[in-house]
Amino acid sequence: MHNSPQSGVSCAPPSPLSSVAKWGSSSIGFMRYVVCPVGATAAFCTAPGAAMPLPDDRITGNVTDVECAAVGPGCPSVGAAYDPNPAAGPYPTSSGTGSTAPTPPCLPSSPSSACFASRDMTALAGPFCGPSGSGGGACGYRITDNDNSPAADATVSDQQFAVPVDCQPSNPAKPYTGSDCGFNTTANALIPGLVKSGKAAVIEIGEVQFLDGGVDGVPGNEDDRVFAVQGIFAP
Numbered sequence: 765m766h767n768s769p770q771s772g773v774s775c776a777p778p779s780p781l782s783s784v785a786k787w788g789s790s791s792i793g794f795m796r797y798v799v800c801p802v803g804a805t806a807a808f809c810t811a812p813g814a815a816m817p818l819p820d821d822r823i824t825g826n827v828t829d830v831e832c833a834a835v836g837p838g839c840p841s842v843g844a845a846y847d848p849n850p851a852a853g854p855y856p857t858s859s860g861t862g863s864t865a866p867t868p869p870c871l872p873s874s875p876s877s878a879c880f881a882s883r884d885m886t887a888l889a890g891p892f893c894g895p896s897g898s899g900g901g902a903c904g905y906r907i908t909d910n911d912n913s914p915a916a917d918a919t920v921s922d923q924q925f926a927v928p929v930d931c932q933p934s935n936p937a938k939p940y941t942g943s944d945c946g947f948n949t950t951a952n953a954l955i956p957g958l959v960k961s962g963k964a965a966v967i968e969i970g971e972v973q974f975l976d977g978g979v980d981g982v983p984g985n986e987d988d989r990v991f992a993v994q995g996i997f998a999p
Contacts, residue, residue, distance in 0.1 A: 780833075780991075781989045781990045781991075782833065782976045782989045782990065782991040783833060783834055783979070783989065784832065784833055784834050784836055784839065784846075784848075784976050784977065784978065784979060784981075784989075785830055785831070785832065785833055785846045785885075785976040785977075785991045786830075786831050786832070786833040787829070787830070787831070787992075788828075788829030788830065788831045788940050788941070788942040789829065789940065790828060790829040790938075790939060790940040790942075791827065791828055791829040791830065791942070792827070792828055792829075792997075793825070793826065793827035793828070793974070793992060794825060794826060795823075795824070795825035795887065795972050795994070796822075796823070796824045796825065797821055797822070797823055797969070798821065798822040799819075799821055800816070800818055800819060800820050800821065800822055800950075801818065801819050802818045802819050802961055803818070804818055804819075808822055809822060811868070811869050811871055815873070816869075816871055816872075816950070817871075817872050817873070817952065818961075819959050819960070819961055820872065820950045820951060820952045820953075820959050821950060821951040821952075821958075821959055822869070822949075822950050823927060823947065823948075823949055823950060823951060824869075824946070824947065824948045824949075825887055825927070825929070825946055825947050825972075826866070826944065826945070826946035826947075827929075827944075827945045827946065827974060827992060828934070828938075828940070828942070828944050828945075829934070829940040829941075829942035829943075829944075830845075830846040830931060830942045830943045830944075830945050830991075831843050831844065831845065831846055831941070831942040831943075832844045832845070832846050836848070836979060836981060837849075837977070837980065837981025837982075838850055838884070838977075838981055843941065844941070845931075845932075845933035845934065845941060845942050845943040846884070846931055846942065846943045846945070846976075847884060847931045847932060847933060847943050848884050848931075848977045848981030848982075849882050849883065849884050849931075849977070849981065850882075851881070851882045852881075852882060853881050853882030853883070853930035853932070854870040854874075854878055854879055854881050854882070854930065854949075855867065855868070855870070855930055855932075855946070855947075855948060866930065866932075866944075866946045866947065866948050867948060868948070869948040869949055869950070869953075870947075870948065870949040870950075870953050871949070871950060871953055872950060872952040872953045872956065874953065876953060876954060876955075876956060879928060879949050879953050879954055880928040881928075881930075882930050883928035883929060883930055883983055883984075884929060884930060884931035884943075884945060884977050884981075884983060885929035885931060885945055885974055885975060885976055885977060885983055885991065886926050886927065886928065886929060886974070886975045886983045886984055886988065887926070887927040887928075887929050887947065887972060887973070887974050887975075888904060888924065888925070888926055888927070888972070888973050888975060889904045889905050889925060889969045889970040889971065889972055889973070890970040890971035890972070890973050890993070904922060904923050904924040904925040904926075904970070905922070905923055905925050905967055905968060905969050905970070906919065906920065906921075906922050906923075906967070906968040907919070907920045907923070907965050907966070907967050907968075908920070908965065908966040908967075908968075909963055909964065909965035909966065910963065910964075911960060911963040911965070925951075925954075925955070926954075926984070927947055927949070927954065928947060928949075928954075928983075929945050929946065929947050929974065929983075930945065930946065930947065931943040931944070931945035932944060932945075945974075971993055971994045972993065972994040973990050973992070973993050973994070974990070974991045974992040974993075975988040975989065975990055975991060976988055976989055976990075976991045
């Protein structure tokens with residue numbers, strides 16, 4: 765039993781679902797959404813070195829010190845930096861970024877496929893509703909707006925929204941050996957035309973989940989498992 769005032773039946777410590785990736789001693793993670801309307805001047809809505817078409821939703825995230833939990837693709841030993849796809853990704857300076865999202869961003873001006881280059885994990889929005897037994901997969905997000913045919917205010921059935929996550933071994937100056945896994949992109953870079961001008965929308969986003977690349981090291985297929993979920997850590 766949990767002690768009062770939050771009394772209730774408690775269970776044994778939870779078991780990780782991922783068998784290939786694990787938290788390191790310095791792990792911490794975040795995900796951030798910023799709505800960038802037409803005319804936005806906030807620094808987060810103006811991408812460095814490139815014009816960010818507006819409107820759009822800027823999406824960034826990062827998990828530090830991600831280690832290998834088993835030997836496999838990109839994992840020569842347990843405790844090594846988790847990086848099943850070591851090819852160059854869309855974020856050339858992401859290695860060792862610590863608690864910040866990798867830079868520069870992957871913007872709509874680039875082909876959408878470029879934002880998925882060298883991905884090692886996948887960030888999704890919950891709740892669980894993927895293939896049975898997968899331990900992952902998510903419905904994603906729910907939109908209520910007037911961008912429907914025939915024109916009407918309506919709520920769309922849940923849609924999946926996958927954000928590619930790139931992992932790179934940490935900078936040697938960092939106090940840990942695991943990878944920094946993150947992304948820095950926009951909704952329209954991943955799904956062109958998702959955010960439209962003049963079409964105000966209410967978007968419900970479920971629990972954020974980070975899925976590993978599975979035993980085969982390829983993210984986005986049936987063997988992926990949940991590595992981390994949205995929550996608050998109380999040390």
